[in-house]
Amino acid sequence: MKRITGLLFTIVVCGLFVASCHSGRDDEGVGRDSGAASKPISQAVTGFQEQYPVFSVAETAYDFDTIYAGDVVEHDFRFKNTGSKPLIIKNVSSTCGCTVPSFPKEPVKPGAESILKVVFNSAGKSGNQVKPIFVTANTMPDHFQLKITAEVLPKKP
Numbered sequence: 001m002k003r004i005t006g007l008l009f010t011i012v013v014c015g016l017f018v019a020s021c022h023s024g025r026d027d028e029g030v031g032r033d034s035g036a037a038s039k040p041i042s043q044a045v046t047g048f049q050e051q052y053p054v055f056s057v058a059e060t061a062y063d064f065d066t067i068y069a070g071d072v073v074e075h076d077f078r079f080k081n082t083g084s085k086p087l088i089i090k091n092v093s094s095t096c097g098c099t100v101p102s103f104p105k106e107p108v109k110p111g112a113e114s115i116l117k118v119v120f121n122s123a124g125k126s127g128n129q130v131k132p133i134f135v136t137a138n139t140m141p142d143h144f145q146l147k148i149t150a151e152v153l154p155k156k157p
Contacts, residue, residue: 052140053087053110056080062118064150070123077116077146081108083139091136092116098123099131099148118148125152 057079064073081087086107094101100119108114118133133146 050084052083053081053085053108053138054083055087055135055137055139055144056082057146060145061147061149064120064148066151066153067122068153069126069155071152072119072121072123073150074117074119075148077118078113079108079116080113081110084110085138086110088138089116089135090138091134093134094118094131096131098125099133101133103135116146118146120148120150122150122152126154127152 057077059077062075062077064075067073086109088107089103089105092101092103098121100121102117102119104114104116116133116135120129120131122129129150129152131148133148134143135146136143
C-alpha cells in the first residue's frame, strides 16, 4: 500500500512540474501598451488603504510579442505604493527557471515608486509561452500574480 501511495504521489508531483512550464496562451488583459490607468493589485476594501500598503501597477501582464528561441528579454513592472504603510515584498517567484524576477529588498515607502524586473530566457522554448510571476507582500491579500507572454519562433537562420 505504501508503495502504491508513493508512486501516485510521485506521478502527481511530476505532472504538476511538467504543467508548470506549459505553453498555453491566455491573451486576456495582455498587451504591449495597455493604456490602463494604474490599478491596485490589493483590493481597496474600506479601510485597507489605511491599514495596509497597496501595490498599484499600470499593467498586470506584458506581451513580448514575437521573439526567437534563445532570445533573452526583460520587462520592468513599474509599481507604486498607494497605501499608507511601507510596502515590503517578501518573495517573487515563477514556475520555471526560464523566468527570473528581481524585486526591491528594501521597503517601498507610501507614495514611492519602484520596479519589479522580469527576465525571460526563451532558450529551448517554442510556440505560445505564458509565464506567471507570483508576488508575496505585506498587502491585503498578501499574494497576487503578474504575467508575461511571448510567441517564440525557431532560431533565426
